[in-house]
Amino acid sequence: MTDTAMDKLAQRTPPRVARKVRGLSDRAIAWLFVGPTIFLLLAINIFPLIWTIYLSFTNYRANRLNREVEWVGLRNYERILTDSDIWLNMQATAHFLFWTLFFQVLIGFALAYLINKKFRGNDLWTTIIVLPMMLSPAVVGNFWTFLYQPQIGLFNYIVAFFIGADPSSFEMIGSVTLAPWAIVIVDTWMWTPFIMLICLAGLRSIPEYIYEAAEIDRASKWRQFWTLTVPMVLPFLMLAVLFRGIENFKMFDLVVQLTGGGPGSITELASINLKREAFEKWRTGYSSAYAVILFVTVFGLASIYVKALNKVKER
Known part of the structure; x- marks a missing residue:
């Protein structure tokens, strides 16, 4: 001005x-x-x-506003930490977290590495790969529910063929063994582009003269990859894992859309159990303690992870 x-x-x-x-x-x-x-x-x-x-220290129920609220101390926390069903939910959450992050990092980094190599149609393929990330989880859940249907689901037929089951009666999201993997596949399909974009930003931030110097020193492509590419992209990759780990720990809508997340189900994650306690059973005080425990768990693990990330950046 x-x-x-x-x-x-x-x-x-x-x-x-x-x-x-x-x-x-x-x-x-x-x-x-x-x-x-x-x-x-x-x-x-x-x-x-x-x-x-x-x-979390009371017996408050949101559907009973006229009921007198009593102070129960640590009773809610004790009941949660000694409940075997909740520990099963936490195991299911840990299983979901580990395998989604594993596949998303593996596939996302591989796609970023390939796209970083300039080739014809590079921009078109990048746009196509990123499309799943732009969709709503509700849309993705409905779309994959059709793919998992025993009558018309193409993906269901493929899985049934490989495991030797009858496609007409086989339902992947109804299988105790395969239902968790069905959710892992959908989340990987949807969010691998996110990991890819962050890795791609890391790859394109590496100066070209570093590779030129490595070629002058007669370093092989394989050695350049492990000594230059991976260490310099690692902070970006770890940051992407942090974001996706926090989001997947809170995963709710996609799982419910696919399986309903019914009580006692192998796909009932901690976030789904929390929703059931809070808004179906109306155990507000109990669910508040549950939410605090999940918050402390995520915050503690994220803090440790951030310290490791900072050490990697300082190298």
Whole structure:
């Protein structure tokens, strides 16, 4: 903005407002702009967290507002940590987390490495690969539900053929053994492009002169890959794993869309069990304690992971 424009703007400012603004320090003006944002963060994030922690020590039920709330102390936490069903849910969550991250990292990095090599139709293939990530989980869940149907599901027929089952009676998402893998396949199909894009950004941030220097030193392509490419892309890859790990720990909609996440199911993740306790059984105090435990688990693991990520960046 030019000085003339600034002068015109100053002349249009009411004298009373102008005097108040001149009397404010730079720090006061900064707080004037930052204050509303901090207030919204406190209202939307901090207060609900504090309220949830408080409710976790009570027997509060959201569907019984007239009932007297009793302080139960650590009883909710004790019941959760000694419940064998909840530990099974945590095992199912850990299984889902590990295999989705494993396949997404493996396939995502491979796709990024291939796309980074300039070839004809590079941009077109990149757009096609990224399409699943742009879809809603509800749309993806419905789409793959049709693929898993025993009557018309193409993917179901393929799996049934390989394991020697009758395609007309075989249902992958109804199989105790294969249902968790059905969810892993769908999540991998949907979110591998996310890992690919972050890895691609890491690959394209590597200066060309490093590879030129390695070729002058007669380093083979294989050695360049392990000593240059992988170490320099590793921070980007670890960051992608952090994002996807946190999101998959909270996975809910896609699993429910595919399997219903019924009680006692092998696909009942911790987030689905939490939803059932809170909004079907209305055990608000109990589910608040459950949410606090999950929050502490995710926060603790993420903190340890971030420290490892920072060490990798410092190398």
